[in-house]
Amino acid sequence: QSVLTQPPSVSGAPGQRVTISCTGSSSNIGAGYDVHWYQQLPGTAPNLLIYNNINRPSGVPDRFSGSKSGTSASLAITGLQAEDEADYYCQSYDSSLSGSGVFGGGTKLTVL
Protein backbone atom coordinates (compact mmCIF):
# COMPACT_ATOMS: atom_id res chain seq x y z
CA GLN A 1 0.00 0.00 0.00
CA SER A 2 1.44 3.34 -1.06
CA VAL A 3 1.41 6.23 1.39
CA LEU A 4 -0.08 8.52 -1.28
CA THR A 5 -3.21 7.37 -3.12
CA GLN A 6 -3.67 7.77 -6.86
CA PRO A 7 -6.28 6.32 -9.21
CA PRO A 8 -4.84 3.27 -10.99
CA SER A 9 -5.86 4.53 -14.41
CA VAL A 10 -7.32 7.46 -16.29
CA SER A 11 -8.04 7.90 -19.98
CA GLY A 12 -8.99 10.56 -22.45
CA ALA A 13 -9.23 11.25 -26.15
CA PRO A 14 -6.67 13.39 -27.97
CA GLY A 15 -7.24 17.05 -27.26
CA GLN A 16 -9.16 16.41 -24.04
CA ARG A 17 -8.25 17.34 -20.47
CA VAL A 18 -7.59 14.82 -17.74
CA THR A 19 -6.70 15.14 -14.09
CA ILE A 20 -4.88 12.78 -11.76
CA SER A 21 -5.40 13.08 -8.03
CA CYS A 22 -2.94 12.34 -5.25
CA THR A 23 -4.35 12.01 -1.76
CA GLY A 24 -2.19 12.03 1.33
CA SER A 25 -2.59 12.80 5.02
CA SER A 26 -1.67 15.23 7.76
CA SER A 27 1.83 13.75 8.04
CA ASN A 28 2.78 14.35 4.42
CA ILE A 29 0.92 16.62 1.98
CA GLY A 30 -1.22 18.06 4.78
CA ALA A 31 1.90 18.84 6.82
CA GLY A 32 2.97 21.29 4.16
CA TYR A 33 5.44 19.15 2.24
CA ASP A 34 5.58 19.95 -1.43
CA VAL A 35 4.26 17.53 -4.03
CA HIS A 36 6.20 16.56 -7.12
CA TRP A 37 5.04 14.68 -10.19
CA TYR A 38 6.98 12.32 -12.46
CA GLN A 39 6.20 10.93 -15.88
CA GLN A 40 7.48 7.45 -16.65
CA LEU A 41 7.42 6.33 -20.27
CA PRO A 42 7.55 2.57 -20.86
CA GLY A 43 10.96 1.10 -20.16
CA THR A 44 12.49 4.34 -18.95
CA ALA A 45 13.33 6.01 -15.65
CA PRO A 46 10.88 8.50 -14.13
CA ASN A 47 11.29 12.08 -15.31
CA LEU A 48 10.43 15.13 -13.20
CA LEU A 49 7.30 16.77 -14.60
CA ILE A 50 6.08 19.15 -11.88
CA TYR A 51 7.98 20.25 -8.79
CA ASN A 52 6.97 22.13 -5.66
CA ASN A 53 3.28 21.63 -6.44
CA ILE A 54 2.96 23.94 -9.43
CA ASN A 55 6.31 24.45 -11.16
CA ARG A 56 7.41 22.99 -14.48
CA PRO A 57 11.06 22.21 -15.20
CA SER A 58 12.48 23.71 -18.34
CA GLY A 59 11.24 21.84 -21.38
CA VAL A 60 7.96 20.58 -19.92
CA PRO A 61 5.03 21.85 -21.98
CA ASP A 62 2.55 24.17 -20.30
CA ARG A 63 -0.16 21.59 -21.06
CA PHE A 64 0.95 20.06 -17.76
CA SER A 65 -0.02 21.83 -14.54
CA GLY A 66 -0.15 21.00 -10.86
CA SER A 67 -2.10 22.13 -7.85
CA LYS A 68 -2.26 21.37 -4.16
CA SER A 69 -4.91 21.89 -1.51
CA GLY A 70 -5.08 20.50 2.00
CA THR A 71 -4.03 16.88 2.01
CA SER A 72 -4.32 16.42 -1.77
CA ALA A 73 -2.71 17.44 -5.01
CA SER A 74 -3.64 17.13 -8.65
CA LEU A 75 -1.95 16.93 -12.01
CA ALA A 76 -3.86 18.27 -15.00
CA ILE A 77 -3.02 17.58 -18.62
CA THR A 78 -4.78 19.58 -21.30
CA GLY A 79 -4.74 19.05 -25.05
CA LEU A 80 -3.96 15.35 -24.63
CA GLN A 81 -1.49 13.92 -27.10
CA ALA A 82 -0.62 10.31 -27.89
CA GLU A 83 2.87 10.87 -26.50
CA ASP A 84 1.39 11.62 -23.08
CA GLU A 85 0.48 7.96 -22.64
CA ALA A 86 2.62 6.96 -19.65
CA ASP A 87 2.59 6.24 -15.94
CA TYR A 88 2.43 9.23 -13.61
CA TYR A 89 3.59 9.28 -10.00
CA CYS A 90 3.17 11.85 -7.25
CA GLN A 91 5.81 12.16 -4.54
CA SER A 92 6.15 14.03 -1.27
CA TYR A 93 7.77 13.58 2.13
CA ASP A 94 6.33 12.22 5.33
CA SER A 95 7.17 13.48 8.82
CA SER A 96 6.38 10.12 10.39
CA LEU A 97 8.89 8.37 8.13
CA SER A 98 12.03 10.39 8.75
CA GLY A 99 13.96 11.18 5.61
CA SER A 100 11.61 9.16 3.51
CA GLY A 101 10.38 10.28 0.17
CA VAL A 102 6.93 8.77 -0.32
CA PHE A 103 5.34 7.93 -3.65
CA GLY A 104 1.85 7.39 -4.90
CA GLY A 105 0.87 4.07 -6.42
CA GLY A 106 1.05 5.48 -9.93
CA THR A 107 -1.60 6.23 -12.54
CA LYS A 108 -1.61 4.77 -16.04
CA LEU A 109 -2.79 7.36 -18.58
CA THR A 110 -4.26 5.91 -21.73
CA VAL A 111 -4.87 8.17 -24.71
CA LEU A 112 -7.82 6.70 -26.54
Place this chain on the structure above:
Amino acid sequence: QVTLRESGPALVKPTQTLTLTCTFSGFSLTTSGMCVSWIRQPPGKALEWLARIDWDDDKYYSTSLKTRLTISKDTSKNQVVLTMANMDPVDTATYYCARSLGTTPYDFWGQGTLVTVSS
Protein backbone atom coordinates in the same frame (compact mmCIF):
# COMPACT_ATOMS: atom_id res chain seq x y z
CA GLN B 1 25.92 17.74 -17.00
CA VAL B 2 24.51 15.60 -14.19
CA THR B 3 24.48 11.87 -14.74
CA LEU B 4 23.96 8.86 -12.49
CA ARG B 5 24.52 5.23 -13.37
CA GLU B 6 23.63 2.14 -11.36
CA SER B 7 25.72 -1.01 -11.49
CA GLY B 8 25.54 -4.40 -9.85
CA PRO B 9 24.57 -8.01 -10.45
CA ALA B 10 21.59 -8.77 -12.64
CA LEU B 11 20.88 -12.01 -10.77
CA VAL B 12 21.19 -12.90 -7.11
CA LYS B 13 20.12 -15.99 -5.21
CA PRO B 14 17.69 -15.96 -2.30
CA THR B 15 19.35 -15.18 1.05
CA GLN B 16 22.32 -13.51 -0.66
CA THR B 17 23.34 -9.90 -0.08
CA LEU B 18 22.91 -7.46 -2.96
CA THR B 19 25.45 -4.71 -3.49
CA LEU B 20 24.61 -1.88 -5.88
CA THR B 21 26.79 1.07 -6.82
CA CYS B 22 25.62 4.45 -8.04
CA THR B 23 28.37 6.32 -9.89
CA PHE B 24 27.58 9.94 -10.56
CA SER B 25 29.06 13.00 -12.22
CA GLY B 26 28.21 16.66 -12.62
CA PHE B 27 27.74 17.29 -8.89
CA SER B 28 29.48 16.57 -5.60
CA LEU B 29 28.15 14.87 -2.50
CA THR B 30 30.28 17.26 -0.49
CA THR B 31 28.03 20.15 -1.53
CA SER B 32 25.82 21.33 1.32
CA GLY B 33 22.30 19.90 1.02
CA MET B 34 23.10 17.34 -1.66
CA CYS B 35 21.52 13.90 -1.30
CA VAL B 36 21.41 10.63 -3.20
CA SER B 37 18.55 8.18 -2.77
CA TRP B 38 17.86 4.63 -3.88
CA ILE B 39 14.40 3.86 -5.23
CA ARG B 40 13.14 0.59 -6.63
CA GLN B 41 10.29 -0.55 -8.85
CA PRO B 42 9.13 -4.18 -9.07
CA PRO B 43 7.98 -5.15 -12.58
CA GLY B 44 4.61 -3.53 -13.30
CA LYS B 45 4.43 -1.96 -9.86
CA ALA B 46 4.95 1.39 -8.17
CA LEU B 47 8.08 3.22 -7.11
CA GLU B 48 9.33 2.54 -3.59
CA TRP B 49 11.87 4.73 -1.80
CA LEU B 50 14.58 2.71 -0.04
CA ALA B 51 17.32 4.86 1.42
CA ARG B 52 19.04 8.23 1.30
CA ILE B 53 22.49 9.53 2.15
CA ASP B 54 23.23 13.21 2.62
CA TRP B 55 26.28 15.37 2.04
CA ASP B 56 26.99 15.38 5.78
CA ASP B 57 26.75 11.55 5.93
CA ASP B 58 23.30 11.50 7.52
CA LYS B 59 21.50 8.33 6.46
CA TYR B 60 17.82 7.46 6.24
CA TYR B 61 16.13 4.13 5.56
CA SER B 62 12.72 2.80 4.65
CA THR B 63 11.10 1.78 7.94
CA SER B 64 9.98 -1.54 6.47
CA LEU B 65 13.42 -2.45 5.12
CA LYS B 66 15.87 -0.71 7.43
CA THR B 67 17.10 -3.89 9.10
CA ARG B 68 18.29 -5.12 5.69
CA LEU B 69 19.71 -1.93 4.16
CA THR B 70 23.02 -0.14 4.43
CA ILE B 71 23.91 2.97 2.44
CA SER B 72 27.36 4.54 2.22
CA LYS B 73 29.30 6.96 0.06
CA ASP B 74 32.78 7.41 -1.32
CA THR B 75 33.08 11.06 -2.22
CA SER B 76 36.52 10.58 -3.76
CA LYS B 77 35.01 8.18 -6.29
CA ASN B 78 31.65 9.96 -6.62
CA GLN B 79 29.87 6.77 -5.64
CA VAL B 80 27.03 5.73 -3.37
CA VAL B 81 26.70 2.08 -2.42
CA LEU B 82 23.57 0.29 -1.25
CA THR B 83 23.61 -3.17 0.27
CA MET B 84 20.48 -5.19 0.87
CA ALA B 85 20.77 -8.35 2.92
CA ASN B 86 18.78 -11.55 2.78
CA MET B 87 17.39 -11.07 -0.72
CA ASP B 88 14.06 -12.68 -1.59
CA PRO B 89 12.24 -13.14 -4.92
CA VAL B 90 9.88 -10.30 -3.93
CA ASP B 91 12.91 -7.99 -4.08
CA THR B 92 13.08 -8.49 -7.85
CA ALA B 93 12.92 -4.96 -9.22
CA THR B 94 14.61 -2.22 -11.17
CA TYR B 95 16.76 -0.26 -8.74
CA TYR B 96 17.33 3.43 -9.40
CA CYS B 97 19.55 6.02 -7.78
CA ALA B 98 18.46 9.64 -7.90
CA ARG B 99 19.70 13.03 -6.78
CA SER B 100 17.91 15.58 -4.66
CA LEU B 101 18.65 18.56 -2.43
CA GLY B 102 17.12 17.63 0.89
CA THR B 103 13.38 17.33 0.46
CA THR B 104 13.42 18.79 -3.03
CA PRO B 105 12.38 16.53 -5.90
CA TYR B 106 14.54 13.89 -7.49
CA ASP B 107 15.69 15.95 -10.42
CA PHE B 108 18.12 13.47 -11.96
CA TRP B 109 17.80 9.69 -12.11
CA GLY B 110 19.98 6.87 -13.29
CA GLN B 111 18.66 4.59 -16.02
CA GLY B 112 18.05 1.83 -13.47
CA THR B 113 19.37 -1.68 -13.14
CA LEU B 114 17.14 -4.75 -13.10
CA VAL B 115 17.91 -7.21 -10.32
CA THR B 116 16.27 -10.62 -10.40
CA VAL B 117 16.23 -12.80 -7.31
CA SER B 118 16.02 -16.46 -8.21
CA SER B 119 17.67 -19.72 -7.34
